[in-house]
Every structure is written in structure tokens, then in C-alpha cells.
Amino acid sequence: xxxxxxxxxxxxxxxxxxxxxxxxxRQIPLRPRNFxxxxxxxDRLDAAASAAREDGSPxxxxxxxxxxxxxxxxxxxFLHAAADSFPDGALYTDLRGxxxxxxxxxxxxxxxFLRTLHTDPARIALDPMGRAAQFRSLxxxxxxxFLLDNAxxxxxxxxxxxxxxxxxxxVTTRLRLAxxxxxxAVSVAVEPLGETAAARLVERILGAxxxxxxxxxxxxxxxxxxxxxxALCAAASPLSLRPRQSVGHLADRLADERDxxxxxxxxxxxxxxxxxxxxxxxxxxxARRLYRGLGHAAGPDASLPAMSALLDAEPxxxxxxxxxxxxxxxxxxxxxxxYRQHDLNRLHARRLLEDEESTAERGQxxxxxxxxxxxxxxxxxxxxxxxxxxxxxxxxxxxxxERFADRGSALVWLESELANLSAWVAACRADGPSEVxxxxxxxxxxxxxxxxxxxxxxxxxxxxxxxxxxxxxxxxQAFMLDGLGVLRLHRGEAAAARQPLNAALEMWTRAGxxxxxxxxxxxxxxxxxxxxxxxxxxxxxxxxxxxHERLGRRRGIxxxxxxxxxxxxxRGDGVAAEGHFQAALEYFTEDDEPYMRLRTLVGLAACRxxxxxxxxxxxxxxxxxxxxxxxxxxxxGINVLMADAAAAEGRTADEREHLSTASTIYSRLGSPRAEExxxxxxxxxxxxxx
Numbered sequence: 001x002x003x004x005x006x007x008x009x010x011x012x013x014x015x016x017x018x019x020x021x022x023x024x025x026r027q028i029p030l031r032p033r034n035f036x037x038x039x040x041x042x043d044r045l046d047a048a049a050s051a052a053r054e055d056g057s058p059x060x061x062x063x064x065x066x067x068x069x070x071x072x073x074x075x076x077x078f079l080h081a082a083a084d085s086f087p088d089g090a091l092y093t094d095l096r097g098x099x100x101x102x103x104x105x106x107x108x109x110x111x112x113f114l115r116t117l118h119t120d121p122a123r124i125a126l127d128p129m130g131r132a133a134q135f136r137s138l139x140x141x142x143x144x145x146f147l148l149d150n151a152x153x154x155x156x157x158x159x160x161x162x163x164x165x166x167x168x169x170x171v172t173t174r175l176r177l178a179x180x181x182x183x184x185a186v187s188v189a190v191e192p193l194g195e196t197a198a199a200r201l202v203e204r205i206l207g208a209x210x211x212x213x214x215x216x217x218x219x220x221x222x223x224x225x226x227x228x229x230x231a232l233c234a235a236a237s238p239l240s241l242r243p244r245q246s247v248g249h250l251a252d253r254l255a256d257e258r259d260x261x262x263x264x265x266x267x268x269x270x271x272x273x274x275x276x277x278x279x280x281x282x283x284x285x286x287a288r289r290l291y292r293g294l295g296h297a298a299g300p301d302a303s304l305p306a307m308s309a310l311l312d313a314e315p316x317x318x319x320x321x322x323x324x325x326x327x328x329x330x331x332x333x334x335x336x337x338x339y340r341q342h343d344l345n346r347l348h349a350r351r352l353l354e355d356e357e358s359t360a361e362r363g364q365x366x367x368x369x370x371x372x373x374x375x376x377x378x379x380x381x382x383x384x385x386x387x388x389x390x391x392x393x394x395x396x397x398x399x400x401x402e403r404f405a406d407r408g409s410a411l412v413w414l415e416s417e418l419a420n421l422s423a424w425v426a427a428c429r430a431d432g433p434s435e436v437x438x439x440x441x442x443x444x445x446x447x448x449x450x451x452x453x454x455x456x457x458x459x460x461x462x463x464x465x466x467x468x469x470x471x472x473x474x475x476x477q478a479f480m481l482d483g484l485g486v487l488r489l490h491r492g493e494a495a496a497a498r499q500p501l502n503a504a505l506e507m508w509t510r511a512g513x514x515x516x517x518x519x520x521x522x523x524x525x526x527x528x529x530x531x532x533x534x535x536x537x538x539x540x541x542x543x544x545x546x547x548h549e550r551l552g553r554r555r556g557i558x559x560x561x562x563x564x565x566x567x568x569x570x571r572g573d574g575v576a577a578e579g580h581f582q583a584a585l586e587y588f589t590e591d592d593e594p595y596m597r598l599r600t601l602v603g604l605a606a607c608r609x610x611x612x613x614x615x616x617x618x619x620x621x622x623x624x625x626x627x628x629x630x631x632x633x634x635x636x637g638i639n640v641l642m643a644d645a646a647a648a649e650g651r652t653a654d655e656r657e658h659l660s661t662a663s664t665i666y667s668r669l670g671s672p673r674a675e676e677x678x679x680x681x682x683x684x685x686x687x688x689x690x
Contacts, residue, residue: 025116027092028147029334031080032073034204034233037197044188045078049085049168053143058167058184060157062177065190067098067344068230068272071172072149074190079145079170086168088142091116093160094300097152098174099343101298101423106159108455110135113160120633120669121452126491128159136163143167150343154179192227195219201229205236206247217248224254226271230342233329235275238282241327254278276348279328286317287324291331292356294341295349296366298427299420301340306420309372310365338416367433373417373424374436377443379403380410385446387555387593389515391479392439414447422456429463429470437467438476445483449490457487478507478516486523494530501527518547518556522563529563534570541567558587562600565607574611581607590625598625598634605641615645636665640677652685 041063048059063071079090091113097103107128114124114131117138125131140163151157151173157180161169171177176187193201202218203211211218225231235254239245258274280291293310294302302310308318322339325331331339341349353362378394383404390396404410414421421440428437441464448457461483468476485501488494501524508516525540541563548556565580581604588597601622608615619642626634643658659681666674 024087025089025091026083027116028079028083028090028145029072029076029092029332032077034201034329035070035073035077036201036204037193038070038074038077041074041188041190042078042081044186045074045168045170046082048186049082052166052168053085056164056166058162058165058169060161060169060171060180060183060185062171062173062180062185062187063190064173064176064187066192066228067174068228068342069190069192070229071190072147073229075147075149075170075172079147082145082168086143086145088144090145090147092147092149094149095151095156096300096343097150097156099150099300099346101426103152103156105455106156107131109160111453111455114138118668120666120671122633123669123671124452124454126454132159135160139163139165139167141165146170148172151175151177153177154183158183193229193232195222195227198222198225198227198229198232201232202236202247205233205240207240210243211247214247217246217251220251221247221254224251224258224271225275228271228275230329230344231271231275234272234279237328238279242282250278272344273348276330276345279330280348280352283328283330284321284324286311286313286321290318290321291325291345292349292352293365293369294331295346295353296362296369297341297346297420299417299423301334301338301420303338303417305376306369306372307339310369312368370424370428370433370436373421374440374443376403376413376417377421377440380414381443381446383407383410384414384450387596388446389519389553389556390442391475391516392442394439394443411447411450414444415451418444418447418453418456422460425460425463429467434467434470435473435476438464438473438480440464441483442479448483448487452490454487454491458484461487474507474511475513475516478504478511478513478520481507482516482520482523485527489523489526489530492530494527497527498524514547514551515553515556518544518551521547522560525563525567529567529570532570534567538564538567538571554587558584559596562588562596562603565600566603569603569607569610574607574613577607578604594625594629595631598622598629598631601625602634602638602641605638609641609644612648615641619645632665632669633671636662636669636671636673639665656681 045061048061052059063075065071083090093104093109093112095104095109110128110131111124113135115121119134119138125134143166144162146160146162146167146169148157148160148169148171151171152175154177157171157177161183171180171185177185192198199211199215199218199222202221221235222232225235235250239247239250254274257277258270280288283291290307290311294307296310304315304319304322307322308315311318311321322331326333326339330345331341333339357365374394375398378392379398379402382395382398384407404413421444425437425440428434428440441460444457444460447453461480465477465480465484468480481500481504485497485499485504488497488500501520505517505520505524508520521540521544525537525544528534528537528540541560545557545560545564548560561580562584565577565584568577568580581600584600585597585604588600590597601618605615605618605622608618619638623635623638623642626638639658639662643655643662646652646655646658659677663674663677663681666677
């Protein structure tokens with residue numbers, strides 16, 4: 001469970017290949033169905049895109065209008081139609097300016113954008129302004145499209161503007177965002193559809209013959225729905241499944257419902273609520289249950305397995321209910337297999353939960369959804385890091401069996417569900433069960449270490465610590481404190497890490513948890529090592545190793561031998577360091593723990609290099625394992641180490657080959673080391689080399 005730091009001259013951390021591997025990003029949600037009659041707005045967007053192409057400068061367009069008017073449909077429809085104009089890709093984010101829980105922090109969005117653009121996570125700036133600068137640098141000179149959906153403020157958007165290039169940035173919002181005018185933004189007001197266009201939308205849903213046969217009723221329906229596309233689609237779509245039901249009957253029902261809801265003050269709210277109520281009433285019982293149940297969701301979207309857990313139903317039944325909701329425009333499949341509700345649908349669903357389900361029913365459904373996320377996260381973490389010891393009880397009582405076939409699939413799941421998992425950490429801290437809050441944090445630990453999600457690491461573990469304090473659970477508090485200390489170590493803040501790590505050590509002692517004490521001692525030792533105090537670090541590692549020996553934990557002993565090798569190396573004792581690393585390698589086999597074997601081999605190779613011993617064998621094996629794992633940053637670092645060895649032996653051609661490989665990888669990862677390596681390659685070779 002201890003922190004991971006690099007040894008010697010090798011830099012970086014594990015970078016596993018995933019869906020985020022190099023490629024052109026195409027993140028715009030699926031093309032909207034039944035999109036119609038926005039020619040004027042399309043023309044203005046097309047003009048902006050053309051202007052960007054002509055002078056190579058970004059264009060920012062703010063699409064403003066009430067909820068449900070079709071701003072996102074307009075933006076996604078245009079960007080799909082204009083995809084060829086932006087060959088370097090398209091990025092999307094939902095800024096959640098009008099959803100529950102408050103708007104998204106743009107610093108977190110930048111972190112995601114930089115990862116998508118293949119920046120090494122370890123090299124992403126810690127401060128928001130630094131990230132914004134990196135983002136501008138990466139996008140400069142490209143031709144890209146950006147959709148910033150549901151923006152809450154000009155400041156939120158301004159942080160996310162790209163660098164110079166033939167870009168188009170579409171911003172959707174319910175506000176005016178006049179402050180963006182200073183950034184050259186133009187505003188396009190998205191109004192409700194005209195009566196003729198709204199009638200055409202209904203015609204597309206119902207078919208021309210049916211709609212024209214009840215033209216007067218269609219006009220009534222259009223008026224009752226306020227000419228809002230969201231309301232029109234919600235109201236008319238159920239009729240497409242009921243060919244014998246008349247449009248006039250639906251209009252009569254909507255008129256009655258509208259009278260009942262007339263206390264609502266805003267016309268668009270009244271129109272949407274009336275239409276959603278009518279559409280909901282026409283659903284099958286499973287679809288109604290799913291629609292209501294999605295009101296429990298804490299995060300931005302849901303997968304089919306999550307819906308299956310929510311309904312306590314077979315996956316096929318959950319998929320059938322989801323398909324029904326999609327078919328009547330009450331749910332959107334924004335990417336394959338992932339679904340989300342419009343924020344107006346989410347609010348509507350939550351009202352229905354209060355109106356139609358008992359407290360017990362609501363609690364059971366919410367707990368099933370929570371258990372799905374916690375059990376899946378525990379399974380994924382156990383696959384990613386099978387040798388780590390655990391505090392939460394779910395690890396010894398894994399309910400779902402083996403969900404993940406290998407480390408790659410486990411990592412992909414954690415990455416794709418991170419927004420939902422972090423949202424549940426906060427939700428369980430606020431509304432219970434508090435123990436789930438810190439248990440989810442534990443399940444995210446390996447992901448955070450490997451993928452450097454520093455912002456989410458900080459916010460989740462801070463919430464988890466608060467939840468553990470609410471429970472007065474010293475062991476849980478210690479785990480959260482230790483995690484916050486390790487976060488600071490990974491951020492290069494060793495001095496700041498000592499306070500939470502020492503607090504964790506005290507709390508583990510209070511809890512009487514020896515394994516936790518050993519873990520905290522290791523992490524305090526890592527901090528000492530990073531601060532240039534290898535003797536003090538060695539004392540901590542030796543203390544931790546004695547605990548592992550008393551508990552009979554061979555893995556813990558091996559890990560401490562590796563740590564003591566690092567301390568001995570930094571003290572200048574190469575013989576002792578060699579012995580410790582070799583002892584660790586006897587335990588960390590490639591079959592059982594390839595990552596730990598890789599790290600130990602890197603430490604051994606760097607140690608041998610520092611004492612002018614032959615590091616070739618250890619480096620070669622490390623390179624082979626790193627290649628099998630797809631650990632790009634490690635591969636680059638090992639090549640630098642091999643280049644150092646070649647340089648020391650006067651093998652200039654070999655040195656340059658290794659440096660070239662490292663330079664290519666570092667450039668792809670966006671690492672600052674790329675420039676350093678390029679300068680080294682450009683330097684003339686010393687005389688007498690070959």
C-alpha cells in the first residue's frame with residue numbers, strides 16, 4: 001500500500017495502454033435523432049467555422065436559450081456535419097452548470113482534456129493556470145472542435161479556451177455569458193421552434209400521413225409544449241408506439257395536466273413538466289421504474305450494468321427498459337452503452353421518486369446502485385493490485401465474482417466510471433452510508449497511484465476522511481490520512497506529506513492496527529528518502545519490516561527490502577543495496593507481480609549504474625516487462641538509463657538509438673524531458689567514441 005517513487009535517473013510511472021491510447025479524439029455525443037429546422041443557426045455556425053479556417057484563429061460561439069430548447073442538439077448536429085473541417089479531433093465536456101451538485105471545476109476538465117491529448121499524467125501541471133497553458137500549447141496550430149455544454153459562467157469557459165488555431169468552440173448555456181465578448185465570442189440565441197418547424201418535428205416523429213391527418217391537434221400539441229424540442233419529443237414519441245391513439249386525445253390530456261400545474265411560474269418549466277408527465281404515464285412499468293430510479297444517480301451517467309443493479313433485474317430486462325426510454329426521448333445514449341438524462345429529466349425523476357415510492361423502496365434502490373459501484377470498484381482494484389492488503393470488508397466478501405478478465409479491463413472500467421465513483425464518495429459522505437465513502441476511496445487507491453488523478457484523489461480522500469471522522473473510526477481515518485500523504489509524495493511535496501503521514505501513524509497506533517502502522521512507516525520513510533535523509537528512511541523501513549516479519553507477511557518483507565535497497569543506494573552502500581534488491585526480486589515474480597518486479601529491477605539497474613557496475617541484465621529484463629505492460633514512461637526511462645551506460649562505454653551509436661526511443665515516447669506523452677533528450681541527441685559526440 002506504500003507510495004511509489006522512482007529510483008535513480010529513471011523518471012515517470014506506470015502508463016497502461018487503454019482506450020485513451022494515441023489517436024484522434026472524437027468525443028462529441030451521438031448525432032441527435034429527429035433534429036430539424038435550425039437552418040439559420042446552422043448558417044451562423046458554418047460561417048464561424050469558415051472564418052476560423054480562413055485566418056487560422058479560434059472562433060467562440062455561445063448558444064444561449066432556455067432548458068429544453070435544443071442547444072446541445074444544435075451543437076452536436078452541426079459538429080457531426082462539420083467533422084471533416086476539424087481533422088485533429090473534437091473534445092466534449094458537460095460543465096453541469098444547471099445540474100445538482102454545482103458546476104464542474106474547469107481544472108478537472110483540463111486534466112481530462114490533457115490526458116485525451118496524450119499528456120503523461122505525471123507531467124500535468126498541478127495548478128489550474130499551468131494546465132490551461134499546457135492545453136493552449138497542445139492545441140496551438142491544430143484544427144479542432146470543442147463543445148463546452150451547460151456552462152455556468154464566463155470564467156468557467158475562459159479557462160478552457162484552446163491555443164491559436166483554426167478551432168471552433170461551441171458553448172451552450174441558459175445564461176447570456178456576456179463576459180465572453182471580451183474573448184471575441186459571438187452569441188446565438190436559440191429560440192423555441194417556430195410553429196411550422198415545431199409541427200414538422202412532430203411530423204418526423206409520427207409520420208407525415210398521421211400528423212397531417214390531425215393538423216389542428218398537432219398545432220394544439222405544439223402550443224401546449226411551448227414549441228420546445230425536449231417537450232415535443234417527450235410528448236409525441238409515445239404516440240409513435242401507439243398508432244391507434246389520436247393526437248387530439250394527447251392534446252386534451254396535456255391541457256388538463258397544464259391546468260393542474262399552472263402554479264409553476266415559468267412558461268418553459270410548465271411546458272416541459274406537462275410533456276414529461278404525459279410521456280411518463282405512457283411507459284411500461286419497468287421503464288417507469290428505471291426512469292424514476294435514475295433520479296438516484298449521483299454522477300453524470302449510467303451504464304447498463306448499473307441500471308440492472310438499480311432495477312434488481314436481468315441485464316436484458318434493463319436494456320429493454322432503457323431502449324424504451326431512449327425511444328421516447330426520456331433518456332439519451334450519449335456513447336455506446338452509456339446513458340444520461342437531461343438535467344430537466346433528472347429533476348422530474350426525483351420528483352416522481354418522492355411522489356410514487358416509499359422511503360423503504362427509495363432506500364433499497366439507492367443501496368443497490370451504491371453496492372454495484374462499490375463491489376465493482378473493489379473487484380477492479382483487486383485485479384489491478386492483487387498483492388495489496390485491504391482495510392474494507394468488501395475485499396474479503398467480494399459479492400460479484402470476477403467481473404474483470406485482466407488488469408487492462410479493470411483499469412478501463414475505473415477510468416470510465418471515475419466521475420460516478422467520485423460523485424458517490426461525496427453523496428455517501430453527505431447522505432450516508434458514511435462507510436461507503438471511505439471504502440470507495442480505498443478502491444480507487446491503485447488507480448490514483450497509476451494514473452495520477454491528483455484533483456480527484458484530493459477531493460475524494462478529503463471527503464472520505466470527513467466520513468471516517470463522522471464514524472469515529474480510527475482505522476478508516478488513518479487510511480484516508482495516509483492516502484492524502486501519499487498524494488503529496490506523488491505531487492513532489494515530501495515535506496508537506498509528513499504531517500498527514502505522521503497523523504496516520506498515530507491513528508493506526510490508536511486503532512491497534514499493526515499492518516496499518518507498517519504501511520505508514522513505509523510512507524514516512526519514502527518522504528524522508530525524498531528529502532535526502534536516507535539514514536532516517538532506512539530506520540522507518542527496518543521498523544516496518546519487523547512488523548511484517550512478526551505478521552508473517554512475505555510480500556511486506558519483500559517490499560521493505562526493496563525500500564531498504566533504495567535507502568542503501570542513497571547512502572552510498574552499493575553492496576547492501578544490491579543484497580536488498582536481490583532479496584526483493586526473489587519474491588516479486590513476473591507472473592504474480594510484474595509491476596513490482598519491474599520497479600525493483602529499475603531500482604537495481606539504477607543502483608548498479610550509480611556504482612559503475614554492469615546494469616545491462618537488470619535493465620534488459622525491466623525493459624521487457626515494461627513493454628509487456630505497456631508502461632511507456634518506464635520504457636522511456638529505462639532507455640535513458642541504457643543510453644547512460646552506452647555513453648560511459650563510448651558506444652555513441654547505441655546511446656543515440658536509446659535516446660531516440662526515449663525522445664519519441666516522451667514527446668508523445670508531453671513530457672518536459674523530451675526537450676532535454678533532444679538537446680542531448682543534438683550535442684556533438686565526444687572525440688574517440690564509436
